[in-house]
Structure formats: structure tokens, C-alpha cells
Amino acid sequence: MTTPDAAEEEHQARFDATIARDQRVEPRDWMPEAYRRTLVRQIAQHAHSEIIGMQPEGAWITRAPSLRRKAILFAKVQDEAGHGLYLYSAAETLGADRADLTARLIEGRQKYSSIFNYPTVTFADVGVIGWFVDGAAICNQVPLCRSSYGPYARAMVRICKEESFHQRQGYELLLTMMRGTDAQRAMVQDAVDRWWWPSLMMFGPPDSDSPNSAASMAWKIKRHSNDELRRRFVDMTVPQAEKLGVTLPDPELRWNEESGRYDFGTPDWSELQRVIKGDGPCNAERMARRREAHAEGAWVREAATAHAAKQARRRARRAEAPEGAGV
Numbered sequence: 168m169t170t171p172d173a174a175e176e177e178h179q180a181r182f183d184a185t186i187a188r189d190q191r192v193e194p195r196d197w198m199p200e201a202y203r204r205t206l207v208r209q210i211a212q213h214a215h216s217e218i219i220g221m222q223p224e225g226a227w228i229t230r231a232p233s234l235r236r237k238a239i240l241f242a243k244v245q246d247e248a249g250h251g252l253y254l255y256s257a258a259e260t261l262g263a264d265r266a267d268l269t270a271r272l273i274e275g276r277q278k279y280s281s282i283f284n285y286p287t288v289t290f291a292d293v294g295v296i297g298w299f300v301d302g303a304a305i306c307n308q309v310p311l312c313r314s315s316y317g318p319y320a321r322a323m324v325r326i327c328k329e330e331s332f333h334q335r336q337g338y339e340l341l342l343t344m345m346r347g348t349d350a351q352r353a354m355v356q357d358a359v360d361r362w363w364w365p366s367l368m369m370f371g372p373p374d375s376d377s378p379n380s381a382a383s384m385a386w387k388i389k390r391h392s393n394d395e396l397r398r399r400f401v402d403m404t405v406p407q408a409e410k411l412g413v414t415l416p417d418p419e420l421r422w423n424e425e426s427g428r429y430d431f432g433t434p435d436w437s438e439l440q441r442v443i444k445g446d447g448p449c450n451a452e453r454m455a456r457r458r459e460a461h462a463e464g465a466w467v468r469e470a471a472t473a474h475a476a477k478q479a480r481r482r483a484r485r486a487e488a489p490e491g492a493g494v
């Protein structure tokens with residue numbers, strides 16, 4: 168007879184082999200509890216970020232300068248809601264409950280990305296969010312399409328395709344503004360100055376101060392370290408800034424012949440910690456709006472639950488009724 172310990176070891180060995188072969192772990196498979204917890208944590212934070220991330224740009228929907236820009240912005244903000252929903256669904260395949268995850272967010276027990284705690288002061292911020300924030304999201308999330316957990320990796324494929332459209336619309340908006348007046352060019356440069364460092368912080372703390380990275384990389388949830396992804400973002404963005412005609416606000420930024428990459432300055436890590444802990448410029452406002460939206464949506468959840476119960480009762484009656492009874 169197999170003892171519980173031996174069964175556990177067998178499960179663990181099968182899981183380790185799946186990871187080593189670069190195969191996917193699926194919801195039906197046994198997985199270590201710490202792997203499951205890490206995934207729920209990361210996927211929930213990611214989902215919360217998409218939902219809170221609707222706010223900074225959403226604030227410009229009523230003020231977009233043309234019908235075309237309004238339609239694009241509407242579509243983008245709706246996409247972020249969709250991303251949140253795919254991600255909450257992925258978390259549910261791990262046994263998490265979406266209502267519980269939302270409660271954790273609005274009670275401040277779960278995090279969301281620091282980047283969404285900065286204000287959108289002008290319409291150029293909409294362009295810079297697309298260029299920097301969606302650009303950073305692409306750098307971070309394309310490798311997550313190969314994450315070891317199947318439902319997360321598959322959700323990422325579609326999300327990345329949409330993020331790519333988001334990044335392009337942002338860059339195109341900025342190109343248009345840069346071809347405009349001096350005042351428009353100054354607005355773009357000002358937005359670049361304000362969003363550059365917070366965008367670099369999106370990738371998380373430096374590797375030396377990233378408690379979750381070692382396990383997440385061993386489990387192939389994360390494929391690259393925070394610092395490596397930050398570097399890739401800088402390498403990708405500098406030539407785009409040159410083409411656009413803006414200056415990135417980092418005096419230490421320069422091409423390194425030897426490494427074939429850019430060297431750059433150090434973000435203010437104390438600022439990242441402050442923003443993560445709730446003391447960023449807009450944390451209180453973002454959370455208040457999220458709580459308000461949740462309360463405003465209560466009737467929709469109640470109506471959907473009542474409708475689902477009615478449908479279930481109908482299905483049960485139909486199943487019980489003799490054939491041809493027409494219930």
C-alpha cells in the first residue's frame with residue numbers, strides 16, 4: 168500500500184518533471200500548495216491592476232479631443248476590463264473566488280500595480296501611458312505567455328495582442344502631437360518626464376530585493392528577472408524616444424558599446440515602496456473610486472444571481488418533467 172508520504176513524493180516528482188520538460192500545469196493536476204498560492208497572488212494582483220488601470224485613462228474619455236480619439240480610448244479602457252475578467256477567471260481555476268479577491272482588493276489586503284497611482288494631468292498622458300505603460304506590460308507579459316500554468320499562459324496570449332494595439336495607439340497619438348504646436352510638444356515632454364521613472368518601477372523591486380523571484384523562476388511562472396525585463400524595456404524604448412523627438416529624463420542613460428545595451432540610472436526605490444504601501448499621489452482616490460464602483464454594481468450582481476437561480480430552477484423543472492410536457 169502507498170503511504171500518504173510516498174504518494175506526496177510521487178505527486179511532487181511528477182510536478183517537477185512537468186516543469187523540467189517545459190510542459191504546462193493544468194487545473195486538474197496536483198501542484199504544491201506554495202505554487203498555487205504564488206499564482207493566485209500574482210494573477211490576482213495582475214487582475215486588480217487591469218481593473219484599477221481603467222481609471223487614469225478613463226478620466227479622459229469625456230475630454231478626448233476628437234471622436235476618433237474618444238472611440239480609441241473607449242475601446243482600450245474596455246479591453247482592460249476584459250483583461251481583468253480573463254485573469255480573475257484564471258485565478259478561479261486555482262480555487263480562488265472572484266468575490267473574495269475583490270474584497271481583498273477593496274479592503275487593501277491585496278496589491279495592484281504602483282503605476283496606476285499617478286495622475287493623468289493632460290491628454291499627452293494618455294499617449295505616454297500607451298507607449299510606456301503598455302510597452303512595459305508587453306515586455307513583462309510576452310514571457311508570461313510561456314508561464315508554466317496553462318490558464319494564465321493562455322490568457323496572456325490574447326492580452327498581449329491587445330496590449331500591442333494599446334502601445335501603438337499611444338505612440339501614434341504622441342507622433343501626432345509632436346507634429347503639432349510647440350505647446351503640444353511641451354505637453355508630450357512633460358508627460359514623458361513624469362511617467363518615465365514610475366514606468367521603470369512597474370517591473371518590481373531590484374532582483375536583490377525581490378523575495379518572490381527565486382521560487383517563481385524555479386517554477387517557471389516568471390521567465391526573466393525584474394531587472395532583466397526592465398533592461399529590455401529601456402533597450403526597446405530609447406530608439407523610439409529618439410524617433411519621437413523627446414528626451415528621457417535620465418542623465419545616466421547612454422549606449423554601452425561593450426554590452427551592446429543601454430546603461431541607465433537607478434529608480435528611486437523608496438518611492439516605489441511608498442506607493443506600494445498606499446502613499447502614492449492617487450492611491451486614496453483610486454481605492455475610493457473602486458469601492459464606489461463596487462457598491463454601485465451591487466444591483467447588477469444581485470440581478471445576475473437571481474437570473475442564474477431562475478435559469479437553474481427552469482432547467483431542473485425541465486429535467487423532471489415527462490417528455491413533451493412543454494415546461
Ligand code: FAQ
Pocket residue numbers: 208209212213214216217220221247278279280281282296300301304307368369370371372376377378379380383389393443
Ligand atoms: N506595484 O518579489 P517581487 C498593465 C510587489 S498590468 C505594486 O519582485 P513578484 C496593463 C509584489 O507583488 C500591470 N506592487 O514580486 C495595463 C510583491 O508583493 P507581495 C500589472 C509591486 O510577484 C496597461 C513585492 O512587491 N502587471 O500594466 C510592484 O515576483 C495600461 C515584492 O516583489 C502585472 O501584474 C509594483 N510595480 O514580481 C492596464 C504582471 N512590483 O505579493 C491599464 C504580472 C512588485 O509579496 C492601462 N506580475 N510589487 O506582498 C508580475 O510579473 C510580477 O508579479 C511583478 C512582481 C514583476 C509585478
